[in-house]
Amino acid sequence: MSILITAATKVLVQGMTGKEGQKATRAMLDYGTDVICGVTPNKGGQEVEGRPVFNSIAEAQQNFPGINTTAIYVPPFAAKAAILEAVESGIKTINVIVERIPIQDTAYCLAAAKERGARIVGPSSLGYISPGVGRIGVVGGPLVGEIFAPGSIGVISRSGGMTNEVSWQIRQAGLGQSTAVHVGGDLLMGMTYADLLRLFEKDEQTKAVVIFGEHGGSYEFEIVDAIKNKEYTKPLAIYIGGKFANVLPEGMNIGHAGAIVERGKGAAEKEAALATVGVMVAERYEDLVSLIMAYG
Amino acid sequence: MNLYEFEGKQLFAKHGILTPKGVVARRGDDYAAKYRELGLPEVVAKAQVLSGKRGKNNGIRFCSSAEEVRAACEDLFAMQIRGQLVAAVLIEEKLAISEEHYISITYDTNKKQPVMIYSQDGGMDIEAVPEEKIDKTWLDIRGAELPPSIGESLWQCFLAEDTRLAEINPLVKTTDGRWVAADAKVALDDDAFYRHKEWETLEPRTLLGRLPTEREVAVKKIDEGEGYYRGTAGKYIEMDGDMAILFSGGGASIANMDALLKAGLEPANYTEYSGNPPREKVYQLAKIVLSKPGLHGLWIAGGVANFTNVAETFQGIADALDEVKPTYPIVVRRAGPNEGEGMRLMRDCAERNGLTMKLFGKDTSMGETAVTLATLVKEKAYASAP
Numbered sequence: 137m138s139i140l141i142t143a144a145t146k147v148l149v150q151g152m153t154g155k156e157g158q159k160a161t162r163a164m165l166d167y168g169t170d171v172i173c174g175v176t177p178n179k180g181g182q183e184v185e186g187r188p189v190f191n192s193i194a195e196a197q198q199n200f201p202g203i204n205t206t207a208i209y210v211p212p213f214a215a216k217a218a219i220l221e222a223v224e225s226g227i228k229t230i231n232v233i234v235e236r237i238p239i240q241d242t243a244y245c246l247a248a249a250k251e252r253g254a255r256i257v258g259p260s261s262l263g264y265i266s267p268g269v270g271r272i273g274v275v276g277g278p279l280v281g282e283i284f285a286p287g288s289i290g291v292i293s294r295s296g297g298m299t300n301e302v303s304w305q306i307r308q309a310g311l312g313q314s315t316a317v318h319v320g321g322d323l324l325m326g327m328t329y330a331d332l333l334r335l336f337e338k339d340e341q342t343k344a345v346v347i348f349g350e351h352g353g354s355y356e357f358e359i360v361d362a363i364k365n366k367e368y369t370k371p372l373a374i375y376i377g378g379k380f381a382n383v384l385p386e387g388m389n390i391g392h393a394g395a396i397v398e399r400g401k402g403a404a405e406k407e408a409a410l411a412t413v414g415v416m417v418a419e420r421y422e423d424l425v426s427l428i429m430a431y432g
Numbered sequence: 433m434n435l436y437e438f439e440g441k442q443l444f445a446k447h448g449i450l451t452p453k454g455v456v457a458r459r460g461d462d463y464a465a466k467y468r469e470l471g472l473p474e475v476v477a478k479a480q481v482l483s484g485k486r487g488k489n490n491g492i493r494f495c496s497s498a499e500e501v502r503a504a505c506e507d508l509f510a511m512q513i514r515g516q517l518v519a520a521v522l523i524e525e526k527l528a529i530s531e532e533h534y535i536s537i538t539y540d541t542n543k544k545q546p547v548m549i550y551s552q553d554g555g556m557d558i559e560a561v562p563e564e565k566i567d568k569t570w571l572d573i574r575g576a577e578l579p580p581s582i583g584e585s586l587w588q589c590f591l592a593e594d595t596r597l598a599e600i601n602p603l604v605k606t607t608d609g610r611w612v613a614a615d616a617k618v619a620l621d622d623d624a625f626y627r628h629k630e631w632e633t634l635e636p637r638t639l640l641g642r643l644p645t646e647r648e649v650a651v652k653k654i655d656e657g658e659g660y661y662r663g664t665a666g667k668y669i670e671m672d673g674d675m676a677i678l679f680s681g682g683g684a685s686i687a688n689m690d691a692l693l694k695a696g697l698e699p700a701n702y703t704e705y706s707g708n709p710p711r712e713k714v715y716q717l718a719k720i721v722l723s724k725p726g727l728h729g730l731w732i733a734g735g736v737a738n739f740t741n742v743a744e745t746f747q748g749i750a751d752a753l754d755e756v757k758p759t760y761p762i763v764v765r766r767a768g769p770n771e772g773e774g775m776r777l778m779r780d781c782a783e784r785n786g787l788t789m790k791l792f793g794k795d796t797s798m799g800e801t802a803v804t805l806a807t808l809v810k811e812k813a814y815a816s817a818p
Contacts, residue, residue: 240624
């Protein structure tokens with residue numbers, strides 16, 4: 137098994153005719169993902185990688201009623217409309233790769249998604265992958281075959297590059313991944329660490345999970361609650377980057393929009409809270425694998 | 433971007449919130465003339481800094497004459513407040529205060545929606561107010577309607593001006609019954625820049641307790657204009673160390689800063705490019721990073737890229753190295769699309785310029801290469817010691 141993506145996943149690409157949309161379409165097809173069609177307003181009738189493009193999601197659904205996932209590749213100023221169109225069309229799994237969406241637009245879309253029971257991975261998420269099953273987005277890039285192999289470790293990362301980097305370390309150690317998810321680095325995120333841990337809890341293939349986290353925000357504290365409430369009971373190792381950020385002034389953000397320097401909510405405080413509920417804390421990201429080895 | 437108090441108050445005023453009458457004095461202005469311009473006898477001179485706790489740190493002065501204002505301004509401009517540069521002094525009407533309240537709107541990241549926080553106990557840090565004296569109202573971003581009030585005006589301001597935080601502390605009730613925003617703390621959402629042309633006129637600023645350096649200002653320009661969405665290469669924080677940094681990827685950059693310090697090295701800057709920026713952008717960035725005097729090493733590091741073209745971005749760095757030809761050690765660690773060609777470009781660049789450069793791919797972790805750099809830097813220091 138896997139989370140978020142299965143053999144029955146049928147993908148729509150919004151913004152398919154754009155440069156990044158085309159690249160993602162090719163990346164997904166190359167990895168065996170069932171990309172059905174695309175949507176770009178006013179570009180209906182074209183084809184990308186042999187897949188038809190429609191003017192709207194409604195039109196796409198008339199032709200392909202089975203669409204259950206969408207990957208969104210549009211410019212930031214068009215993101216809100218694209219996400220809302222997906223939510224209102226009843227698509228339940230939405231991956232938003234778009235970076236630098238105004239936070240107000242993100243909040244608006246998350247509220248709409250919550251109301252309709254849709255889950256959003258992102259914004260600023262390069263996607264997710266279940267080795268051997270498929271990938272949404274471009275996670276793994278062209279090296280996907282070297283980095284990812286089916287296995288028992290779940291991966292969650294705030295960073296796209298580090299999703300690969302950590303997955304590669306797992307692979308080097310002779311293990312594989314169940315699903316690796318890039319949640320994105322924004323201040324507001326759709327699927328959070330805790331949301332994903334609940335899914336990994338139910339997934340039999342997953343024996344343990346590793347997380348690459350960052351200073352800033354308070355999503356790590358939700359993990360503490362999920363563990364206390366027994367919603368997640370498997371081994372978990374986490375690395376939280378940004379200890380150096382203590383030397384920077386409060387309010388400054390570095391690396392990602394969500395990585396804001398806040399006293400009392402830094403990397404060290406998060407690690408301390410997580411350690412109290414039995415989470416294994418890695419001093420360096422390279423140590424995640426050695427902490428989790430015995431459980432894979 | 434954090435706003436200065438006087439800028440925040442301009443936004444409040446635009447949305448119908450009363451603010452005290454005031455004038456802004458800049459460093460070197462005729463401060464007494466500013467006082468006369470305001471035309472009120474009793475005034476407050478307030479240091480304009482980008483973070484709070486100003487009152488406790490002697491950043492607010494009450495004055496009753498031109499001479500007192502002049503002396504207060506001289507004094508405030510000579511200060512730093514919690515490490516913050518005093519960018520201006522706001523001279524404003526002294527309010528006759530009857531009550532001090534607190535009100536703010538920001539995003540609750542766990543509930544993922546805006547929250548309005550209100551307390552009758554204002555004027556102090558909201559963190560210091562007991563929980564039971566704070567009212568929180570979560571607002572529906574899709575059109576919460578509030579009764580006409582300061583809160584409603586603040587909500588309109590929050591939405592229309594794309595702020596991440598809009599705080600009035602204290603919200604003053606004057607003895608003659610007016611509600612006035614006596615302070616303003618506003619943070620703009622940088623990602624909404626494209627729909628706020630007016631933000632382009634805001635003065636450059638940094639939270640680092642000094643004016644932005646030439647290099648910081650120059651790097652910021654790289655991402656402006658039509659290349660705005662073609663990857664990001666406009667991040668540069670100037671620091672005190674001697675190791676030049678060119679990181680790729682936000683997460684990798686954060687982990688690598690930790691690794692650099694662990695290896696006993698001090699960063700000369702924090703820099704990160706990501707999102708597959710074109711050669712030209714990376715060239716400009718690298719050129720500026722390498723222009724800092726007193727460098728003793730260069731670390732070019734990133735994880736396994738998903739879609740950033742390693743060859744193209746490295747070509748940009750090689751262009752800059754061709755011009756600068758550094759004599760200090762350089763360590764490179766990178767993988768991802770076109771990594772083979774990228775590494776070849778770097779190797780060729782090192783050969784034609786006689787650079788001391790070590791190259792690593794994904795088989796060596798990023799952290800290990802920080803240690804390699806530390807060793808090379810130490811060796812070089814021994815070799816060149818008298």
